[in-house]
Amino acid sequence: MTTTHPEPTARPDPHGPAESSPSVSTAPTVPKLPKLEDPRTTPTLTGTVHRTRSTRVLGLAGAVGLLVLTVAVSLALGNRDIPLDVVFAALTDRVDGNTLHNIIWDQRLPRTLVGLLVGAALGVAGTLMQGITRNPLADPGLLGVNAGASLFVVLAITVLGITSPSGYIWFAFAGAAAAAALVYAIGAIGREGATPVKLALAGTALTYGITSIVTLILISSTEATNAFRFWQVGSLASRGAGTWGLSWLLLVLLGVGLGLALLSGRSLNLLAMGDDLARGLGANLTLARGIAAVSIVLLAGTATSLAGPIVFVGLVVPHIIRPLIGGDYRWILGYSLFVGPVLLLAADVVGRLVARPGELEAGLVVAAVGAPVMIAIVRRVKLAGL
């Protein structure tokens, strides 16, 4: 396992000449994680930094623009397409009784808002997870989060008789948080820490075990089956109706999660260099991992409680961003905040358009697109132990 994370010095500097990393030739056979360039080598070349910095700012502006565009499309398209000027009029000057305005306010706006929040939470949580585990396959959904939420939701339906999606929220949150903590704890035991395979298998094991229990509960209750199967496919729509009554506490938790995540950028950069070097540079690894873990639990928990189980968004987002802007986690996290919602809202819009007059849930669209991406990543990246 010593070859898992090559020393940063053994990695060619992506921005500069070879002499800035003199030991390149000493370990030519060490497998490299191409995505984890060391951002701290750039300050030696101020010109490069300037250019990169302006490119990154420009890119971020582009991401924000893309998000605005996606939001507009999400408000405009659907079972019934609404022209953009009507959308604008509805937002600025709502006329009571106008059908189109009502569609915008009662359906499109809530689900777009849910998509924004959930997409940002999943994108940032995925980036954080890949950062602290140094694992390009980490994703909140792969780690048993959804299974934990499912179990608690089923129990809420059967034991407490709650059948409205807005009523599940806190159960989904608690289940997701508990499962994430358990899987991470089991995966992190051992000298080499949380490796891709260990986390994926611990998540899978928990998922299968919980699925057995959930099935047992479901086959004894038709009502629970009916309520649960619609929750089980992640969606922005059915949850939308409850959005205006959205709990402030949930928003606060989401905000705290995002805040902690954005503060973690620097420590993720240190962690990317390997534990020993990070410690040598004065990082408090336990504290850094702890803050990131709390943030992941908050983000994944709120996302799952708002939209149900959605896999792959967290997995894919960092992989889209890294080739564009490099490996500095402070920037990747900032970009995730916008790229995540773009992906999720785009999936939601596609789901609305492909199956008119019905619609395909966003969770299904994301999984259909995400699985090939995951396979491509596994084929391309030399993972630990692959």
Add this chain to the structure above:
Amino acid sequence: MTRTEQALPAGAPGVLSAARAQTATRVRTVTLVLVGLTVALSLATLVWGGHASDLWNQILAVFGAGNGEGAFTITKLRLPRVALSLGVGVAFGVSGALFQSVLRNPLASPDIIGISGGASLAAAFGLLVLGVSGIALSVFAFAGAVVVAAAIYLLAWRDGVSGYRFVLIGVGIAFAVNAGIGYLLTRAEVNDVRSALVWMVGSIGTPPWPDVGVLSVALLVLAPLVAVTVKRLRILQLGDELAGGLGVSAERARLAVLAVAVALAAVATAFAGPVAFVAFVSAPIARRLLPTAGLALVPSALVGTVVVLAAEFTAQYLLGSLEVPVGIITGVIGAPYLLWLLATSNRGGRGA
């Protein structure tokens, strides 16, 4: 064993043969105990709930010589259940052992890498969309498992197939397959959904005799293939280069073993559904019982039958009026076992 031999002085053959005899005795004992457990569980499943005074008549009934209502229950309802449990247990046990050996990963098994999921998706499609049942449903499930296995193999191919790549791509496919199942479940009648759920968790219940017949024939056909591929697997375990030197193409040998393992899992899944974790736990349990590491196919098969019979016995008789599919019992027990295995093997620093 090789280490023991080297450590011993040249003049101590007696010690060595004694150690060998001890190992052989242990293997024989374990095998006999497993056979005994299988027979005992089978008989218990057959006669459970009857009057003790009627026991002899019931045992006669097992061999077709009994009479009365009890005999009907035993030959028509319970004997096929036991027969199917035996076949499914053997198939999953051997399949899991083959997968884990050829991919050199104790955590590779058809239920984790999406092959069972493929069977479930195909069966759910057949059940919910086309409304098929019986043998046709089994054919769907079989085809689904084979197609997904082929897809994983092809996608994991990059100058050969590595164990971890196979497993991770399998996990990814499993998630995609789950989304497909989710789609089917939300679009179907809620009562059909429940029967699909029961199928997908794995259940044996009271199978018709033709099912048992088809499964037995399939297993009889696959048995010689297993024997042939195991020889090549043993050579494969010496390492790819050595195997190449001995004239065995490593990739072709791996493909052959995987094909047989997939066929076994697919056949068993076709008739009982993907009974969770049986394929996964059987071989590790068998290896822990035995003093030597190795393939341990026969003990794995026996552990498989014991697990399925015990779970089916629990599901049918010990949970009162609740009708529980056998896969729920194995899943509820298997998941904590897998997590425990991960935790303990991680602590030793040799985690997957």
